[in-house]
Amino acid sequence: MADALPDLQQYVGGDFGPFLAWDEVNAAMIRHWCEAMGDACPLYTDTAAAAAAGFEQLAAPPTMLMAWTMPGYGGQRPPGSASGDHALGVLAIIEAAGYPGVVAVNCEQEYFQYLQVGDRVYFRSSCEAISDEKTTALGVGFFVTELATFYNQRDEVVGTQRFRVFKYRPQPRQAST
Amino acid sequence: MSGPEFSQLQVGDTLPDLAIDITAKLIVGGAIASRDFQDVHHDKAAAQALGSPDIFMNILTSNGLVGRYISDWAGAEARLNKVTIKLGVPNFPGDCMTFSGSIAAIEPATGVVDVEIVGANSIGNHVTGTVQVTLPVF
Numbered sequence: 001m002a003d004a005l006p007d008l009q010q011y012v013g014g015d016f017g018p019f020l021a022w023d024e025v026n027a028a029m030i031r032h033w034c035e036a037m038g039d040a041c042p043l044y045t046d047t048a049a050a051a052a053a054g055f056e057q058l059a060a061p062p063t064m065l066m067a068w069t070m071p072g073y074g075g076q077r078p079p080g081s082a083s084g085d086h087a088l089g090v091l092a093i094i095e096a097a098g099y100p101g102v103v104a105v106n107c108e109q110e111y112f113q114y115l116q117v118g119d120r121v122y123f124r125s126s127c128e129a130i131s132d133e134k135t136t137a138l139g140v141g142f143f144v145t146e147l148a149t150f151y152n153q154r155d156e157v158v159g160t161q162r163f164r165v166f167k168y169r170p171q172p173r174q175a176s177t
Numbered sequence: 178m179s180g181p182e183f184s185q186l187q188v189g190d191t192l193p194d195l196a197i198d199i200t201a202k203l204i205v206g207g208a209i210a211s212r213d214f215q216d217v218h219h220d221k222a223a224a225q226a227l228g229s230p231d232i233f234m235n236i237l238t239s240n241g242l243v244g245r246y247i248s249d250w251a252g253a254e255a256r257l258n259k260v261t262i263k264l265g266v267p268n269f270p271g272d273c274m275t276f277s278g279s280i281a282a283i284e285p286a287t288g289v290v291d292v293e294i295v296g297a298n299s300i301g302n303h304v305t306g307t308v309q310v311t312l313p314v315f
Contacts, residue, residue, distance in 0.1 A: 029210075036206040036238070038197070039245035042253050049253060062257045063244035066237055070212035101227045102215075104236035108261040138228070170228035 002098030008130045008142065011090040017124030018151075020081045021068040025060050025119040033064055043114075050116075057117035065109055065150055065159045068121040087127035087146040094167045099141045106145075106164035113158050120153040128162065141168025180252025183288055183312045192250045192278035192292065197242060199234065199298065201270040207238030234268035239304045243294060246276040247308045254313045258289070262306035272298045281307065288314040 023029065027045075034044050042049035043059040050058050060068075071077050085092065091102060115121065131143040145164045152158050197203070208218035213235045216223035224232045243260055268274055274296045282291040288311050296304040 033210040033241065036203065036210040037241040037245045039241070039248060041245075041248040053253065061241065061244055061248075063237075063241045063260060064211075067211040072212045073214050075214070104264060106261075106263050107236050107240055108259070109240065110259045111257055114256070 003093075003096040005097040006093065008090065008094070011093070012127050012130055014087060014126050015124060016084075016086045016089075016126065017082050018080075018122040019069055019086055019125070020078045021121045022072060022078045023068070025068060025115045025117050025121065027058055027117055029067070030058060030060050030064070030117070033061060033067065037061070055114070055116055060115040060117070060119075062111040062114055062159070063109065064115070065111070065121075066148070066161055066163075068115070069123050069150070081122075086123075086148075087125040088144060088163075088165070090127060090130065090144060091165070091167050094142055094144075099167050099169045101139060101141070101168040101170050102165055103138065103168070104163065104165050105143065106162065108162040109159060110161075111159045113152075113156070115152070115158060119158075121150055121158070123148045123150045123161075125149070134166075136166065136168070137171075138166065139168040139170040141166055180250065180255050180312060183290075183314050186280060186283055186290065186312075188280050188283055190280045192246075192276075192280075192294075195246050195249065195276040197274050197276070197296075199268045199270060199272040199274055201232065204232055204234045204238070204268065204270060207241065208235045211235060211237035211241065213237055229267065231269045234303075236262075236264055239264060239268070239296070242274075242276075242296070243304060243306065243308060246278065246294065246296075247292060247310055250278070251310050251312060256311045257308065258311055259309040260306065261308075262304050264304055266298065266301040266303055268298055268303050272300070274298045274303050278308075286314075288312045 125148040128145040278294040
């Protein structure tokens with residue numbers, strides 16, 4: 001039995017965090033990423049090339065921004081992180097009301113400096129928008145937009161990310177009786 | 178890994194296409210490299226329970242591939258400023274996604290270039306968006 005759906009607009013806004021990274025920016029995770037993506041940019045794997053470009057350490061692909069702070073396999077955030085959910089915690093509330101599916105639809109990342117090996121990343125987030133109930137080819141549900149701001153160990157803003165997901169109830173294959 | 182010569186670029190110029198085979202290995206490898214353990218990116222049965230025919234690529238991998246497409250073209254001296262993408266149809270195993278791109282705007286004084294990109298597979302556009310990159314100005 002699904003929970004009743006509350007007024008979702010009450011979950012817009014907020015300031016959640018900090019949410020820390022399990023690991024400092026490191027060469028192994030960068031290499032794993034570059035292998036999977038097929039990214040051969042030498043700034044990411046060749047210390048001499050990174051140094052020639054003015055970096056003190058290997059640079060990380062900027063598109064890894066979010067990867068550093070993912071909870072990972074265990075689904076837990078590292079000690080020192082804020083307890084509870086970040087701005088997308090509202091997804092659990094929507095899910096409990098009978099919308100199990102989730103799919104990412106938009107991602108907008110802006111980078112103010114490249115992360116380098118040794119940097120420690122954290123982010124804070126707010127919920128920027130929740131749509132009315134919409135019907136798409138996937139099903140019926142809600143678009144939820146999170147704005148995450150990423151910082152380094154010097155509390156400098158290194159980047160931002162707007163992330164929009166569709167939290168939905170899949171279209172039934174056949175109406176049940 | 179040298180990039181294009183900035184002074185020669187014009188709005189409307191196209192980037193070389195890049196075709197990427199969409200394998201289960203890439204989908205799972207990309208999901209794990211981005212530390213995304215959502216089951217729909219590695220567990221076919223879980224994906225099917227949500228109405229999908231198979232596992233599908235996560236957005237962080239799509240974003241990473243867009244970054245790679247641009248850095249392949251722009252070279253090691255370029256810097257990514259902004260990646261804005263919208264996802265369309267999923268990337269399923271067995272498909273092939275081909276990136277194409279064209280220059281939408283150029284700021285001669287700063288070297289800032291906006292590139293519009295499309296990553297299309299056999300069922301439609303998987304990803305569309307704009308990447309803003311700064312190229313060295315000689």
